[in-house]
Amino acid sequence: xxxxxxxxxxxxxxxxxxxxxxxxxxxxxxxxxxxxxxxxxxxxxxxxxxxxxxxxxxxxxxxxxxxxxxxxxxxxxxxxxxxxxxxxxxxxxxxxxxxxxxxxxxxxxxx
Amino acid sequence: xxxxxxxxxxxxxxxxxxxxxxxxxxxxxxxxxxxxxxxxxxxxxxxxxxxxxxxxxxxxxxxxxxxxxxxxxxxxxxxxxxxxxxxxxxxxxxxxxxxxxxxxxxxxxxxxxxxxxx
Numbered sequence: 213x214x215x216x217x218x219x220x221x222x223x224x225x226x227x228x229x230x231x232x233x234x235x236x237x238x239x240x241x242x243x244x245x246x247x248x249x250x251x252x253x254x255x256x257x258x259x260x261x262x263x264x265x266x267x268x269x270x271x272x273x274x275x276x277x278x279x280x281x282x283x284x285x286x287x288x289x290x291x292x293x294x295x296x297x298x299x300x301x302x303x304x305x306x307x308x309x310x311x312x313x314x315x316x317x318x319x320x321x322x323x
Numbered sequence: 324x325x326x327x328x329x330x331x332x333x334x335x336x337x338x339x340x341x342x343x344x345x346x347x348x349x350x351x352x353x354x355x356x357x358x359x360x361x362x363x364x365x366x367x368x369x370x371x372x373x374x375x376x377x378x379x380x381x382x383x384x385x386x387x388x389x390x391x392x393x394x395x396x397x398x399x400x401x402x403x404x405x406x407x408x409x410x411x412x413x414x415x416x417x418x419x420x421x422x423x424x425x426x427x428x429x430x431x432x433x434x435x436x437x438x439x440x441x
Contacts, residue, residue: 246430253437254434256432301367310357311367312369314366316366
């Protein structure tokens with residue numbers, strides 16, 4: 213069964229304390245792994261798409277990496293404004309552009 | 324990134340009434356749009372895939388007669404919750420794909436619509 217699992221469920225960091233969020237997936241024929249940021253009461257905001265193992269993308273304090281089984285979202289020296297829920301989603305062959313979402317990681321960065 | 328707009332952002336209605344939510348792609352044409360539902364502290368669950376000019380494809384367990392989807396143009400899809408009941412209260416989010424070949428293109432989301440049924 214196609215599945216996306218994110219860990220941890222919640223993460224509390226001090227400002228400047230780097231960490232990583234995990235997204236593991238089991239799908240047949242990955243056609244893209246997406247990271248989104250979601251603030252309370254808002255729609256998801258697109259961050260990255262990764263297509264193949266070994267691919268990396270960076271944006272400000274965020275860096276996303278991909279292997280054949282999982283993706284990591286590395287947050288370097290986070291700031292309080294990075295506090296949000298980070299969602300991982302995958303698109304798979306035969307899925308007709310549907311995304312399967314993980315449950316998300318709720319990140320709280322404290323000053 | 325591409326802009327997807329949803330309206331209304333919040334709606335409160337009485338039980339038994341119908342509510343329409345609009346999803347517009349503002350700066351691109353979207354042949355396919357997706358409707359999601361999200362409960363508090365839970366992830367997004369796909370409800371249906373909306374295809375311009377044809378019938379929507381519903382996910383298993385989603386009542387197509389209750390959640391009516393119309394994709395009238397390349398920039399507009401609507402979700403109508405018919406005869407709404409309190410259990411339909413939720414956060415509804417649409418997304419649209421930018422152009423590209425099969426299995427490509429980025430998916431951008433609207434701001435979401437909070438429905439509360441009294």
